[in-house]
Amino acid sequence: MNIMTSTGLTHRYRSGEIHEFRAQGAEFIYLVTAGAIFAADAMTRKVLDLLCQHGELDHDDLVRALVDDGVSATDAEELVRELRLARAIEPTQVVRALMPAAPPADYPLQALVLNVTNQCNLACTYCYEFGADKIATPAGKPKYMSLETAKSSVDFLLSSAKMREAVHITFFGGETLMNFRLLRDVVLYADEAAAAVGKRITYSLTTNATLLTDEIIAFLSDHAIGVTVSMDGPPELQDARRVYKNGKGSYAVMEPRLRKLIAGHRTRAVTARVTLSAGVTDVQRIYRHLKHDIGFHEVGFAPVTTSGEERDYALDGDAMTGVLADFEALADEWLEYALQGKVHGFTNVSETISELIAGTNKSHPCGAGLGLLGVSPSGDLSPCHRFTDADTHTLGHIDTGLDQTKREAFLTKGHVASKYECSTCWARPMCAGGCHHEAFVRYGDTGHANLHYCDWIRQWTDRCLQIYGVLAQRNPEFLTRFAERKGLS
Numbered sequence: 001m002n003i004m005t006s007t008g009l010t011h012r013y014r015s016g017e018i019h020e021f022r023a024q025g026a027e028f029i030y031l032v033t034a035g036a037i038f039a040a041d042a043m044t045r046k047v048l049d050l051l052c053q054h055g056e057l058d059h060d061d062l063v064r065a066l067v068d069d070g071v072s073a074t075d076a077e078e079l080v081r082e083l084r085l086a087r088a089i090e091p092t093q094v095v096r097a098l099m100p101a102a103p104p105a106d107y108p109l110q111a112l113v114l115n116v117t118n119q120c121n122l123a124c125t126y127c128y129e130f131g132a133d134k135i136a137t138p139a140g141k142p143k144y145m146s147l148e149t150a151k152s153s154v155d156f157l158l159s160s161a162k163m164r165e166a167v168h169i170t171f172f173g174g175e176t177l178m179n180f181r182l183l184r185d186v187v188l189y190a191d192e193a194a195a196a197v198g199k200r201i202t203y204s205l206t207t208n209a210t211l212l213t214d215e216i217i218a219f220l221s222d223h224a225i226g227v228t229v230s231m232d233g234p235p236e237l238q239d240a241r242r243v244y245k246n247g248k249g250s251y252a253v254m255e256p257r258l259r260k261l262i263a264g265h266r267t268r269a270v271t272a273r274v275t276l277s278a279g280v281t282d283v284q285r286i287y288r289h290l291k292h293d294i295g296f297h298e299v300g301f302a303p304v305t306t307s308g309e310e311r312d313y314a315l316d317g318d319a320m321t322g323v324l325a326d327f328e329a330l331a332d333e334w335l336e337y338a339l340q341g342k343v344h345g346f347t348n349v350s351e352t353i354s355e356l357i358a359g360t361n362k363s364h365p366c367g368a369g370l371g372l373l374g375v376s377p378s379g380d381l382s383p384c385h386r387f388t389d390a391d392t393h394t395l396g397h398i399d400t401g402l403d404q405t406k407r408e409a410f411l412t413k414g415h416v417a418s419k420y421e422c423s424t425c426w427a428r429p430m431c432a433g434g435c436h437h438e439a440f441v442r443y444g445d446t447g448h449a450n451l452h453y454c455d456w457i458r459q460w461t462d463r464c465l466q467i468y469g470v471l472a473q474r475n476p477e478f479l480t481r482f483a484e485r486k487g488l489s
Helices: 042-054 059-068 073-085 147-160 176-196 214-222 235-241 251-264 283-294 317-339 347-358 404-414 436-443 451-474 476-485
Strands: 012-015 018-023 026-031 036-039 089-091 111-115 166-172 200-207 225-230 270-276 298-303 372-375 380-382
Touching: 012 042, 012 059, 018 451, 026 042, 026 451, 036 451, 042 059, 042 073, 042 089, 059 073, 073 089, 111 147, 147 166, 147 176, 166 176, 176 200, 176 214, 214 225, 214 251, 225 251, 235 251, 251 283, 270 283, 283 298, 283 317, 298 317, 298 347, 317 347, 317 451, 317 476, 347 451, 347 476, 451 476
Parallel strands: 111 166, 111 372, 166 200, 200 225, 225 270, 270 298
Antiparallel strands: 012 089, 018 026, 026 036, 372 380
């Protein structure tokens, strides 16, 4: 019956790193080191309770306790083995806080964010590019990307993707559509270049929508370019901070163009991305306006990035508490839709559920510097679009290639194992410490955990786990269809 270690000693077991939650009256376990979820039956519960009570137990004592509860010796051994393999329990010799391995040095590129211009026709008061928290653009660098640089970027992406069958380009700014002619020419070039090497290529862009025209909308639809619109809600909320340089609000200019875009773009979803700031925190009202009044397919929210200093747009603790309450109300609504087999459109739930289904266990917060790179108008490579034209975060140039030493240093610093505070957090597989740029702005260090969001992330992740648990019991078919729609199966 004994399971022996290489030293000949019988294993003693302790509870693994788990997060327990309830949904629809049933008990579930989230396995931290595996990023997996499973329902806890009575015998699993018995094992965990024993280990909680005693701290640790010998293998034989654990099996004997199960046998005393009416489980056969064979079934008891099998249960202990399965729980060990799933890491719900672990030998006491195992070092805690196992972290995902770092990706290989030659990890193939999957996506580029082309900052086709660093100029914008708006002057949003909280923008990380133009506001008080910006990383300054060095003097003398071009404001608009040239076609030559853009084509070189496409060639770089295709060659760096290696065996990947599909790659992606996101167009970004400044205001992306201020350089629409380049965008159009790049798409036409990239379509041909990708086809020539047997790869599929897809596109997306982010825009403030003020420069949309019938011609642009038709092109976006014809080439299946996904569109994310930066918008903060109904007129008084949109116009609070998303303003022109003369202080005039942008809603009246955007609104009719948005309606044309949503009506005319028939090949990809049009989504809204809301920046929550002081006074712009009525999440439910914003969602309903953008989803139901304007007609966006999906609406996602993110708190404004701040350095932690006094800013009139910063969210304080009370505001964040109110935001989370609204998030949870919309999450309840998302669940009700899902139970009826319908899609709701609250991106923050959809993205988290997608990661739970996929068994996400992140080594890094996102693909920045990994499968994704940003390209500035000058051709400098950066970890992502938020670090564009920041000399201290340049990882190479499109003409000379990626500086693997700098890339490795960035990724080593950003790995979740490098963030001490993350080592005991059960939510780290989903978070990995948070946004590199947020950390840089807040703490001056891309490898610093976003400690100001930790409690918020844990509470939100727990809520989404509960949603997953309810669906797993009451409408598992929705999870299957959802996974298929998201390309997770």
